[in-house]
Every structure is written in C-alpha cells, then in structure tokens.
Amino acid sequence: MTSPVLIDARLLALLACPRDHGELRVEDGRLCCAHGHSYPVVDGVPVFLLAEREQTIGIATASLQAAESATGAPLYVDTIGLTDDQRRAIEREWTAGARIDSVISYLIGATSGWGYVDLVGRLQNYPIPDIPVGRGNGELLLDIGSNWGRWSVSAARRGWRVVGIEPSLGAIMAAKRAFSGSGLDIAWVCGDARFLPFKPDVFQCAFSYSVIQHFSEADAEMAIAEMGRVLRPGGTAKIQMANRGGLRSTYVRTRPTYLEGGSFRVRYWSLASMRQVFERHIGRTGLHAEAFGGLGLLAEDRTLVSSKAKMLIASSTVLKRLSAAVPALINFADSVYVTSVKP
Numbered sequence: 001m002t003s004p005v006l007i008d009a010r011l012l013a014l015l016a017c018p019r020d021h022g023e024l025r026v027e028d029g030r031l032c033c034a035h036g037h038s039y040p041v042v043d044g045v046p047v048f049l050l051a052e053r054e055q056t057i058g059i060a061t062a063s064l065q066a067a068e069s070a071t072g073a074p075l076y077v078d079t080i081g082l083t084d085d086q087r088r089a090i091e092r093e094w095t096a097g098a099r100i101d102s103v104i105s106y107l108i109g110a111t112s113g114w115g116y117v118d119l120v121g122r123l124q125n126y127p128i129p130d131i132p133v134g135r136g137n138g139e140l141l142l143d144i145g146s147n148w149g150r151w152s153v154s155a156a157r158r159g160w161r162v163v164g165i166e167p168s169l170g171a172i173m174a175a176k177r178a179f180s181g182s183g184l185d186i187a188w189v190c191g192d193a194r195f196l197p198f199k200p201d202v203f204q205c206a207f208s209y210s211v212i213q214h215f216s217e218a219d220a221e222m223a224i225a226e227m228g229r230v231l232r233p234g235g236t237a238k239i240q241m242a243n244r245g246g247l248r249s250t251y252v253r254t255r256p257t258y259l260e261g262g263s264f265r266v267r268y269w270s271l272a273s274m275r276q277v278f279e280r281h282i283g284r285t286g287l288h289a290e291a292f293g294g295l296g297l298l299a300e301d302r303t304l305v306s307s308k309a310k311m312l313i314a315s316s317t318v319l320k321r322l323s324a325a326v327p328a329l330i331n332f333a334d335s336v337y338v339t340s341v342k343p
Contacts, residue, residue: 006044011187014163014202018048018195040067045172048191056219057264060167063190067169075103076170082106089121100124103174104148111150115296115305126178128153129298131207133238136160139204142230144193145211149175155207156184165189193223198230206237210296213242214264221277228282231342237282239338240290244268246334248294266295271330274338282340289333292319
C-alpha cells in the first residue's frame with residue numbers, strides 16, 4: 001500500500017537512491033528503491049544520510065536520528081551543532097516570535113569564516129552574498145553544503161533553479177522557513193556530498209563554499225567525483241578551497257594547535273593537487289584567487305563585520321584585483337575558486 005509524500009514532484013524527478021543510484025518511489029510516507037533502501041521525508045525534505053557510513057560531521061548522525069524518530073520539530077536544535085546555551089536561546093526567541101529566524105540568528109556565527117561572530121543572536125537581516133556563477137535562465141544549480149541557504153538564495157535570485165543539499169536538518173528547516181515565501185525556486189535535501197541522491201547528468205552547475213575544504217582528502221575526492229557524475233555534459237563546478245600556500249593558511253596549518261580542530265578542521269590543498277583531482281573527476285579546470293588574508297572574506301559582508309575583518313576584506317579585494325593582472329599572486333591566496341567543466 002502506498003501513500004502520498006508531501007514532496008515537490010520536480011524534485012522527486014531528480015532524485016535517485018544514494019546507495020545504488022536507482023529510481024525512487026513513494027511508499028508508506030517514505031522514498032524507497034527497488035533494492036529495499038528506504039529514506040524518511042520530513043516536512044517535504046527527503047533525508048538521505050547513510051547510517052552505515054562514517055559521517056564527515058556529527059550533526060549528520062543527529063539529523064538522521066531526528067528524521068527517523070520524528071522528534072525535534074520544528075527547530076531540530078540538536079542537529080545544528082551549537083552549544084546548549086545557544087540552543088536554549090534559539091528556543092526562547094522562537095517562542096517570542098522573532099522577525100529573523102532564531103536558528104539562523106545563531107548559525108550566523110559560523111558563517112563567512114567567523115566574520116559574523118559579533119552578530120550572533122542579534123541579526124537584523126539575512127546577509128546574502130553575490131554568487132559568482134552568472135545568470136541561470138532556469139537551469140539547475142546544486143548548492144553543496146547549503147546550510148541556512150544564503151548561497152542558494154543568491155543563485156535563485158540570479159535565475160537558477162536551485163537544489164540545496166546539507167547534512168543539518170535544522171539548518172535546512174531554517175532555510176525553508178526563512179525563504180519559502182520569497183517566490184524563489186529552491187528545493188531542499190538533507191544529504192551527504194559524498195553520496196549525492198541525484199540521477200546522473202542533471203545539473204548545469206555545482207557550487208560549494210566553505211564545505212569541501214573541511215573534508216579529508218579521501219572524502220573530498222569522493223564528493224568531487226559525485227559532482228562530476230551529477231553534472232550535465234558542459235556543466236560547471238565552482239568550488240571554494242583553502243590553498244596550502246596562502247600566507248595565513250601557512251600560519252594556521254603550522255601552528256601546534258592545528259590538529260585540535262578535529263575531523264572537521266580546514267584542510268589545505270596545494271594548487272597542483274586541486275587541479276589534478278578536479279580534472280580527473282570532472283574535466284578541464286582553472287583556478288583563481290578568492291581571498292587573501294583568511295577564508296570567507298567577502299566584499300559584500302564589509303558593512304556587517306568587525307573593524308579587523310573590514311580591513312582584511314579591503315586588502316583582500318585589492319589583491320584579488322591585482323591577481324587578475326599578476327597570475328602568480330594566486331600562490332599566496334588563502335582561498336581559491338576551482339572551476340571545472342565537464343566534457
């Protein structure tokens with residue numbers, strides 16, 4: 001016996017089992033494949049996290065448990081990776097009916113390379129950056145590690161039909177609450193970048209910012225290979241990565257405390273390694289400087305961040321412009337964009 005699932009039909013048409021890439025059908029309120037794999041759907045959001053796999057981040061395990069047990073709604077605070085005090089504050093502000101979604105008001109602290117840390121709990125507007133991918137004209141874009149949705153919103157405003165995938169169920173639900181009434185074409189999926197739950201050759205663009213740089217080399221390569229699988233021929237991946245040779249990157253990764261960052265610490269790749277792996281799994285690859293002096297230094301954030309961050313953003317912007325004329329400067333960039341085109 002089957003029963004309907006409240007899931008967008010256009011999204012369902014893109015989905016495939018992340019274990020065997022087979023077709024999915026609706027059965028008893030879940031998504032199922034012919035091999036018996038079954039996935040919960042929470043408020044229209046399919047959850048494709050794989051219990052048998054070691055997770056890249058602990059919130060993925062919490063998200064899967066919340067989805068399977070149907071507990072924690074609507075905020076799912078146990079799946080967003082914040083402190084107990086912050087989770088309690090989120091619940092208090094939610095009850096009070098704050099204008100800004102209370103989950104996003106606290107998740108903002110880990111956004112933009114910690115540049116928004118002073119805004120935690122007192123956010124007045126959603127800071128949406130300018131996604132560097134051009135106009136979408138209704139084509140599909142996959143936002144990998146979409147979190148509370150800022151890049152997904154930016155892409156949708158530029159005419160892309162967006163699917164955001166993220167392992168934090170709480171972050172996805174916050175994005176859904178904050179932006180579902182905005183008229184933007186965005187669908188949300190709870191899943192793992194290493195096991196993308198999509199059919200092959202469906203996306204024109206894959207974008208990711210401050211996500212893959214946290215993966216181990218093995219996990220990153222799996223995610224990059226998955227991007228190559230789901231991109232259409234001629235499609236483009238644009239992925240932000242941390243450069244091993246960057247000036248601040250060198251300082252951070254050589255500090256005695258670097259490994260104390262745990263399994264989700266930033267990993268620093270050489271430019272040659274980035275090019276090699278992306279070309280192997282996707283196609284022709286180019287690199288250009290994204291930030292100097294740190295990670296997550298976006299020019300459009302300069303009115304919201306601390307005085308120190310403002311100075312870093314200003315100097316980074318100058319050096320980025322200069323690097324267009326002096327390509328060798330990319331060797332000293334801390335953050336780069338890797339752009340690959342699938343043949």
